Amino acid sequence: MFQQLVRAFAILMIVAIILVTGPSRAALAWTPSLGNPDCPHGAAHISTACLLYPSTGTFYDIYAEFHNNHMYVDPSLIGSPYYAHTNHTLWLYSNSPCQAFVEVGLTWGFQGQNVYTWYWGYRPLNGTALAWQAWPFGQNVYPAQNGSNHSYWVAYDPNSQEFTTAIGDSTGNYRVGWAVGPSSGMGYGGCIGQAGLEFSRVTDPPDTRFQSDTFDLTPLWFRNTFSTGGAPWWQWPNSYSWISFPCGQPQNYVPYCLNGTYNGNAYWADNKLNQ
Amino acid sequence: MKRLLASFGGLAAAIAIAALPAPQMSTQSPSGSQGGGVAAATATPTLIPAVGAPRATMIPTPLPAFPPAPVIQPGSVTPAFTREQALAYARDPGSGAKSISQIDAKLTTIGQFFRAQGQPETVSGLDPSTLIWIVSISGDFQMPIGHGLREPWGALVVDATTGKALGSLGDSKAPAWVTALPDLGR
Numbered sequence: 001m002f003q004q005l006v007r008a009f010a011i012l013m014i015v016a017i018i019l020v021t022g023p024s025r026a027a028l029a030w031t032p033s034l035g036n037p038d039c040p041h042g043a044a045h046i047s048t049a050c051l052l053y054p055s056t057g058t059f060y061d062i063y064a065e066f067h068n069n070h071m072y073v074d075p076s077l078i079g080s081p082y083y084a085h086t087n088h089t090l091w092l093y094s095n096s097p098c099q100a101f102v103e104v105g106l107t108w109g110f111q112g113q114n115v116y117t118w119y120w121g122y123r124p125l126n127g128t129a130l131a132w133q134a135w136p137f138g139q140n141v142y143p144a145q146n147g148s149n150h151s152y153w154v155a156y157d158p159n160s161q162e163f164t165t166a167i168g169d170s171t172g173n174y175r176v177g178w179a180v181g182p183s184s185g186m187g188y189g190g191c192i193g194q195a196g197l198e199f200s201r202v203t204d205p206p207d208t209r210f211q212s213d214t215f216d217l218t219p220l221w222f223r224n225t226f227s228t229g230g231a232p233w234w235q236w237p238n239s240y241s242w243i244s245f246p247c248g249q250p251q252n253y254v255p256y257c258l259n260g261t262y263n264g265n266a267y268w269a270d271n272k273l274n275q
Numbered sequence: 276m277k278r279l280l281a282s283f284g285g286l287a288a289a290i291a292i293a294a295l296p297a298p299q300m301s302t303q304s305p306s307g308s309q310g311g312g313v314a315a316a317t318a319t320p321t322l323i324p325a326v327g328a329p330r331a332t333m334i335p336t337p338l339p340a341f342p343p344a345p346v347i348q349p350g351s352v353t354p355a356f357t358r359e360q361a362l363a364y365a366r367d368p369g370s371g372a373k374s375i376s377q378i379d380a381k382l383t384t385i386g387q388f389f390r391a392q393g394q395p396e397t398v399s400g401l402d403p404s405t406l407i408w409i410v411s412i413s414g415d416f417q418m419p420i421g422h423g424l425r426e427p428w429g430a431l432v433v434d435a436t437t438g439k440a441l442g443s444l445g446d447s448k449a450p451a452w453v454t455a456l457p458d459l460g461r
Contacts, residue, residue, distance in 0.1 A: 134400075
């Protein structure tokens with residue numbers, strides 16, 4: 001009991017100091033890093049993940065679940081000239097070199113629009129890239145930021161040589177896009193998987209016009225064999241955790257930070273537009 | 276008071292989080308490059324079986340069925356969102372066009388759009404008879420995928436009824452299948 005009182009008193013004292021000095025002045029000086037080169041897609045703690053698979057290997061499915069949590073980009077940044085957006089995405093690289101990709105996820109600011117929406121896209125090594133809004137649960141029905149859980153899946157079928165992206169809920173999976181395979185420069189299966197939160201703009205101090213909750217990506221699975229009867233799933237073998245502007249560093253309350261995040265010593269920074 | 280509560284809550288959360296174990300960091304050395312994909316690591320990871328099963332079945336639902344789309348003659352349609360409006364939309368850099376040396380718009384349907392790419396007409400889940408503008412832009416076009424992928428050619432795909440952007444294309448030059456699409460617009 002005494003220890004609890006001491007702890008509560010210490011917390012109140014620290015809070016008082018922060019209130020007096022202001023959160024920005026209480027922050028430590030630091031510089032955003034360039035992100036982790038193994039997982040350039042970037043992300044926040046827990047939501048960050050990166051699958052590094054042997055270059056001689058192939059995997060056929062990557063799978064994750066996460067909730068429709070809060071993300072927001074101020075409309076003044078979405079249009080010209082910023083073209084800003086944020087997204088939470090499951091991502092599969094393919095081909096050799098391992099640079100073709102398929103991605104599927106949630107985004108705010110898609111194609112300059114002030115909406116929270118599902119999307120998918122792909123880019124072959126030599127060919128035409130496609131980005132497309134996705135409505136897996138009905139035409140023109142945008143997702144709600146209601147914390148509902150959804151599954152995300154990118155799969156490669158070696159028989160049809162096609163990549164499929166799907167978004168699911170408790171009622172099943174809904175195919176949202178196809179990308180034709182090696183004949184169009186997409187490759188045979190996957191070589192690297194990534195998942196996480198991405199911001200097109202990171203500033204110091206944090207820009208309140210960009211906000212996002214933590215996206216709790218669980219589970220993160222993949223399959224390295226293909227079977228129409230269902231091959232075993234494996235956990236992603238490794239992951240990284242970064243967060244730029246985590247709560248507490250330099251700001252300690254939303255919307256001035258990405259909330260619910262690990263206050264770590266590795267940071268994700270803008271890998272996208274260098275704004 | 277709100278600020279006090281927010282600060283207290285944030286601090287309490289930070290203290291709780293600080294008590295958590297440190298995140299696991301990979302022991303593999305960085306091997307990739309930024310912006311253009313990454314090289315695969317060569318070390319063999321230890322595979323850990325997944326616990327449980329995917330929450331949803333991994334069998335995608337069948338593609339939706341729509342009635343056959345009516346045949347539309349080229350140059351016969353003036354949609355609610357006009358060609359001029361589509362061009363103006365695409366000229367805004369906020370739509371992805373960073374610089375424009377050439378721009379033109381072509382009216383087609385979603386069904387034709389996906390069929391020309393070798394995909395099912397209903398792959399998007401939208402009615403394949405939906406009219407869309409494909410606004411082709413030569414110059415510098417940025418897409419909302421691939422870390423802000425930029426290409427010397429791009430196309431903004433806009434719903435020709437609502438005026439909303441549905442998606443985009445990007446390539447080193449206009450693909451032959453886009454060039455070959457008939458323009459249904461008047």
